[in-house]
Amino acid sequence: MSTANSLSAEDLGSAAQRDRRKRILDATIELASTGGFDAVQMRAVAERADVALGTLYRYFPSKIHLLVSALGRELERSDAVLRERPTPGDTAADRVIYLLKRTTRGMQGDANLTEALTRAFMFADGSVKAEIHAVGMLLTQMMARAMHPEQTELTELTDEDVAIARVIGDVWLSALVAWVTGRSTAADTAVHMETAVRLLLRD
Amino acid sequence: MSTANSLSAEDLGSAAQRDRRKRILDATIELASTGGFDAVQMRAVAERADVALGTLYRYFPSKIHLLVSALGRELERSDAVLRERPTPGDTAADRVIYLLKRTTRGMQGDANLTEALTRAFMFADGSVKAEIHAVGMLLTQMMARAMHPEQTELTELTDEDVAIARVIGDVWLSALVAWVTGRSTAADTAVHMETAVRLLLRD
DNA sequence: GGACGAAGTGGAACGTGTTCCTATCATGTC
DNA sequence: GACATGATAGGAACACGTTCCACTTCGTCC
Numbered sequence: 001m002s003t004a005n006s007l008s009a010e011d012l013g014s015a016a017q018r019d020r021r022k023r024i025l026d027a028t029i030e031l032a033s034t035g036g037f038d039a040v041q042m043r044a045v046a047e048r049a050d051v052a053l054g055t056l057y058r059y060f061p062s063k064i065h066l067l068v069s070a071l072g073r074e075l076e077r078s079d080a081v082l083r084e085r086p087t088p089g090d091t092a093a094d095r096v097i098y099l100l101k102r103t104t105r106g107m108q109g110d111a112n113l114t115e116a117l118t119r120a121f122m123f124a125d126g127s128v129k130a131e132i133h134a135v136g137m138l139l140t141q142m143m144a145r146a147m148h149p150e151q152t153e154l155t156e157l158t159d160e161d162v163a164i165a166r167v168i169g170d171v172w173l174s175a176l177v178a179w180v181t182g183r184s185t186a187a188d189t190a191v192h193m194e195t196a197v198r199l200l201l202r203d
Numbered sequence: 204m205s206t207a208n209s210l211s212a213e214d215l216g217s218a219a220q221r222d223r224r225k226r227i228l229d230a231t232i233e234l235a236s237t238g239g240f241d242a243v244q245m246r247a248v249a250e251r252a253d254v255a256l257g258t259l260y261r262y263f264p265s266k267i268h269l270l271v272s273a274l275g276r277e278l279e280r281s282d283a284v285l286r287e288r289p290t291p292g293d294t295a296a297d298r299v300i301y302l303l304k305r306t307t308r309g310m311q312g313d314a315n316l317t318e319a320l321t322r323a324f325m326f327a328d329g330s331v332k333a334e335i336h337a338v339g340m341l342l343t344q345m346m347a348r349a350m351h352p353e354q355t356e357l358t359e360l361t362d363e364d365v366a367i368a369r370v371i372g373d374v375w376l377s378a379l380v381a382w383v384t385g386r387s388t389a390a391d392t393a394v395h396m397e398t399a400v401r402l403l404l405r406d
Numbered sequence: 407g408g409a410c411g412a413a414g415t416g417g418a419a420c421g422t423g424t425t426c427c428t429a430t431c432a433t434g435t436c
Numbered sequence: 437g438a439c440a441t442g443a444t445a446g447g448a449a450c451a452c453g454t455t456c457c458a459c460t461t462c463g464t465c466c
Contacts, residue, residue, distance in 0.1 A: 006435090014433090041421095041423085042422075042423060043422080044422080051299075051445090052446060054427095054443095054444070058443080059442085098457090119328070122292070122325035123325060125240075125318075129384065129385060132384065136386075163399070167398075169377075171370055171374070174373035174376055178412095181327060181332065182332060183329075183332060183336065184330035196373075199366065199370065199403055219462090241452095244452065245452075245454080255414060255416060256415090256417085257415070257455090257456085257457095258413080260454075261414080265454080391437065
């Protein structure tokens with residue numbers, strides 16, 4: 001398996017390189033916001049980021065790597081905002097539902113961007129394992145924090161907690177895919193996710 | 204939204220046309236089996252099915268339509284085989300787990316084919332709504348039949364049954380994607396699905 | 407049997423993701 | 437300051453999904 005990773009922010013020594021990487025991801029988000037997956041064209045990203053096409057490919061070895069990395073950055077941003085204050089809700093189910101609704105609402109506010117990021121995530125093949133894994137871990141962490149706000153370490157979670165978090169993550173992704181492809185409305189999505197959470201977290 | 208549907212088997216009057224359609228789908232499955240998603244190249248499909256490229260596009264307006272239609276045909280085939288004898292298992296959970304394991308095992312026996320079909324399904328956009336919906340209905344039906352073998356009509360299902368079937372379907376798809384992209388092993392997949400079913404169907 | 411429209415053939419052409427090559431630029435070393 | 441080395445620019449070239457066109461074949465109606 002060829003494991004050509006994207007250059008992560010840590011690998012990049014020089015400030016100019018970190019700045020290039022940021023410009024590339026910014027351009028990606030802007031284009032995705034404008035016209036979704038199809039509008040994120042590598043030549044257009046390179047031009048808007050003021051970078052040569054070859055450089056773009058040096059930083060991100062494919063369009064999918066690029067978009068999944070962008071998804072990772074956006075999720076980290078959300079996570080940081082959410083962590084500023086405790087998640088409201090008296091039960092684990094309520095808190096998880098709050099988290100999902102809030103995140104989903106954020107994504108549904110920018111349908112094109114969500115379509116681009118979701119489709120990239122779903123289309124990714126084995127070569128994007130590292131980037132996908134990073135996103136998966138982040139999601140599980142966010143969910144786990146909502147379920148057990150008092151615990152800060154993932155290691156304290158029971159197997160069942162982790163299993164539940166994963167199932168909820170699965171449902172969320174599927175719901176997102178269904179919404180992105182126009183198979184279900186935003187309201188359907190919300191209802192379906194809430195139902196799933198209540199089925200799983202009966203406390 | 205442009206809704207260019209694939210020509211379904213019923214639309215095709217002449218035997219020659221049904222045969223062409225079959226040859227195309229056969230060629231698709233063969234190529235997918237050989238080299239996965241990337242090996243299903245439209246020119247190659249057309250050549251192997253002994254059909255002009257334009258004709259291929261007349262029958263299936265895109266590679267994704269083609270692969271999702273192929274997935275539909277394979278699922279119908281599985282469903283027909285499964286319906287020949289009652290699903291074993293004493294509880295709904297056991298029967299659903301049997302169904303999932305058996306179907307998954309079948310898919311994992313041909314990793315390339317599964318990769319091709321799964322990725323097409325996940326990458327599909329709004330224009331493939333009709334084909335995707337057909338697959339979704341089939342899956343829900345299969346699951347519902349496993350949960351309640353005595354009921355033959357979908358209308359007899361409760362809302363909760365449908366919700367559970369959908370959640371299980373979501374988990375199954377996500378597990379398949381994770382397996383296809385090399386993020387989890389076949390064993391992981393089986394365990395994860397079994398856990399999810401037991402969480403959802405505690406009877 | 408001939409006319410006509412639908413369906414199929416063969417292949418050129420286009421767009422976009424990806425690769426590759428050469429020249430130029432930046433940075434650190436002596 | 438000259439040089440070595442790696443990063444970047446600029447752009448040509450290639451692959452494959454998709455579109456299009458001119459021509460041929462097939463089926464049907466008169």
